[in-house]
Amino acid sequence: MKTRGWPVIKWIKAKPRFIYGILKKKKKFGGIFLKFSVKRTEFLKVLKNVQIAVSSKSTIAILTGIKLEADNQGLTLTGSNSDISVESYLSVTDEGADLVIDEPGQIVLQPARLFANIVQKLPDTHFKVNVSQGQQTQITSASASFTINGIDAMSYPHLPDIDLEESFTLPVDLFKNMINQTVIAVSNHESRPILTGVNLSLKEGRLKAVATDSHRLSQRSIQLESAPDISFDIVIPGKSLTELTKLMDADEEVRVAISDNQILFALSTSQFYSRLLEGKYPDTDRLIPGDTPTEITLDTKELQGAVDRASLLSHEGKNNVVQLTVTADKLEIEGQSAEVGHVQEEIDFGHFQGQDLTISFNPDYLKEALATFGQGEIKLKLVSTLRPFVIVPSEDQGDFIQLITPIRTA
Numbered sequence: 001m002k003t004r005g006w007p008v009i010k011w012i013k014a015k016p017r018f019i020y021g022i023l024k025k026k027k028k029f030g031g032i033f034l035k036f037s038v039k040r041t042e043f044l045k046v047l048k049n050v051q052i053a054v055s056s057k058s059t060i061a062i063l064t065g066i067k068l069e070a071d072n073q074g075l076t077l078t079g080s081n082s083d084i085s086v087e088s089y090l091s092v093t094d095e096g097a098d099l100v101i102d103e104p105g106q107i108v109l110q111p112a113r114l115f116a117n118i119v120q121k122l123p124d125t126h127f128k129v130n131v132s133q134g135q136q137t138q139i140t141s142a143s144a145s146f147t148i149n150g151i152d153a154m155s156y157p158h159l160p161d162i163d164l165e166e167s168f169t170l171p172v173d174l175f176k177n178m179i180n181q182t183v184i185a186v187s188n189h190e191s192r193p194i195l196t197g198v199n200l201s202l203k204e205g206r207l208k209a210v211a212t213d214s215h216r217l218s219q220r221s222i223q224l225e226s227a228p229d230i231s232f233d234i235v236i237p238g239k240s241l242t243e244l245t246k247l248m249d250a251d252e253e254v255r256v257a258i259s260d261n262q263i264l265f266a267l268s269t270s271q272f273y274s275r276l277l278e279g280k281y282p283d284t285d286r287l288i289p290g291d292t293p294t295e296i297t298l299d300t301k302e303l304q305g306a307v308d309r310a311s312l313l314s315h316e317g318k319n320n321v322v323q324l325t326v327t328a329d330k331l332e333i334e335g336q337s338a339e340v341g342h343v344q345e346e347i348d349f350g351h352f353q354g355q356d357l358t359i360s361f362n363p364d365y366l367k368e369a370l371a372t373f374g375q376g377e378i379k380l381k382l383v384s385t386l387r388p389f390v391i392v393p394s395e396d397q398g399d400f401i402q403l404i405t406p407i408r409t410a
Contacts, residue, residue: 033131033133034068034070034104034105034106034107034129034130035101035102035103035105035128035130035131036099036100036101036102036128037098037099037100037102037126037127037128037129038075038090038098038099038100038127039097039098039099039125039126040122040125040141041125042096042097042098042099043090043097043119043127044116046075046077046090047066047088047115047116047119048116049077049246050066050077050078050079050086050087051066051112051116052079052086052243052246052247053079053080053081053084053085053243054066054080054081054112055081056112056113058081058082060157061110062110062151062155062156062157063080063081063157064110064111064112065108065111065112065115066078066079066110066115066116067079067108067153067156068107068108068129068153069105069106069153070103070104070105071101071104072092072101072104073091073092074089074090074091074093074094074099074101075089075090075099075101076088077090078156078159080159082275083237083239083240083275084240084243084272084273084275085159085160085272085273086247086271086272086273087159087270087271088269088270089269089270090269091269105131106153106154107131107151107152107153108151108152108153108155109148109150109151110151114148115148118139118146118148122141122142122144123141123142123143124141124142127139127140127141128140128141131150135149135150136149136150137150159273160262160264160273162257162258162262162273163257166257167255167256167257167264167266168230168255168256169253169254169255170254170256171252171253172253172254173252174222175248176245176248178207178209178220178222179209179241179242179244180245181209181220181372181400182209182210182211182219182220183198183211183218183238183241183242184211184218184369184371184372185212185217185402186211186212186213187212187213188213189213192214193277193279194235194277194278194279194280195213195214196237196238196277197211197236197237197238197277198210198211198235198236198238198241199211199233199281199284200232200233200234200236201231201232201233201234202224202230202231203231203233204231205225206221206222206224207221207222207224208220208221208222209221212282212284215362215365215405216365216369216403216404216405217288217388217401217403218369218372218401218402218403219288220399220400221399221400223399232258233281234258234263234276235279235281236263236274236277237274237277240274240275241274244272247267247272248267250267250268251267251268254266255267258276261275261276261278262274262275262276263276287388288401288403289381289387289388289390292354292382292383293354293382293383294326294353294357294381295351295352295353295354295379295380295382296326296331296349296351296352296353296354296380296382297349297350297351297352297377297378297379297394298331298347298349298350298377298380299348299376299377300374300375300376300377300378301375302347302348303333303347303370303378304367304370306333306345306347307363307367307370308363308367309333309335309345310322310334310335310343310345310363311335311364311367312335312343313335313336313337313340313341313342314335314337316337316339316340317336317337317338317339317340319409320362320363320364321335321360321363321409322335322361322362322363322366323358323359323360324358324359325356325357325358326356326357326358326380326382328356330346331346331348332344332345332346332347333346335363354382357382357385358385359382359385359406360406360408361389361404361407362404362407365404366391366404369391369404370391370402372402373391373393373402376394377394378391378392378393379391379392379394386408387406388403388404388406389404389406390403391403
């Protein structure tokens with residue numbers, strides 16, 4: 001993907017009231033009274049955003065619920081767990097929402113799943129919420145009426161206080177693509193917690209994301225035009241970034257602010273907080289081979305399909321290994337299971353240089369890596385049977401690399 005001409009990362013002096021209107025200081029309400037009406041479909045969109053941060057197994061009981069807070073300007077929903085927090089905002093000026101705030105206030109409704117199911121199944125296009133003394137919350141729509149027990153929102157933990165004096169923006173489409181291209185390689189094992197995250201750094205105007213689980217590596221970098229005179233080197237949990245991408249479809253840019261142990265991503269109607277992982281990320285540059293004697297260019301989808309077919313049998317075996325053999329005359333994918341059988345397939349390829357080589361690998365790693373390239377051609381760059389091999393775009397500019405460690409079979 002070409003990165004030239006990417007809109008600049010903007011270093012912005014934030015105003016006390018965040019530009020999107022959702023980072024403003026919230027009014028503290030003395031009571032728990034709350035009354036509003038809203039269009040059900042629009043409310044569900046906002047509710048879906050915050051639900052990604054709610055865990056039904058939280059050790060803090062109140063965090064299994066959703067916080068609702070209304071003032072005269074709109075309604076804010078909040079969900080939080082030990083890793084991420086999400087606030088999503090619905091404005092009274094949004095004509096599609098038909099939001100009417102009759103009485104400002106706040107309440108926590110739990111469990112979040114039950115509340116969401118109630119709203120989802122209400123019979124009419126609109127519904128009302130009315131909180132009375134004792135945190136009794138009535139939800140009505142047409143002839144249906146639910147009364148559930150709420151919790152005083154003053155007991156809800158405060159979200160991280162991140163200094164917004166300085167923040168910067170990134171184009172959503174490219175940042176989301178960057179996440180999707182790298183998060184596949186984060187570790188799922190907590191034995192090395194730092195590897196469960198993506199290392200995001202900015203130095204001399206170059207933004208780089210790296211992830212590795214010690215068996216594979218994904219790296220994406222972009223040279224930013226007119227980048228701010230700043231640098232950072234942080235590690236964001238991979239799970240946090242995966243959840244963040246679910247909120248990014250409707251926006252063109254995301255604003256980012258970083259503190260010592262938290263990062264904030266602010267979108268047009270939502271803000272997403274994530275904790276940062278502690279520790280120093282390993283030096284991954286040394287893992288990427290410099291000289292690769294054998295290189296071959298071929299169609300991404302054709303290779304992906306052949307590996308997928310070979311994995312049908314490798315998954316039936318004990319080791320889940322697929323073998324690739326490359327010569328000047330052919331490229332062959334082979335998978336087998338001693339219990340089931342054998343599959344062999346030749347693939348057309350374009351440019352070839354180097355020596356004959358056979359290499360064995362986990363097919364699932366290669367399938368996931370190839371999926372990040374989309375359509376077109378890729379280049380396989382190989383060193384030897386037991387050295388990591390690299391997949392890059394056919395027009396390699398050094399800004400996108402997928403690396404896979406081979407499996408020893410003998």
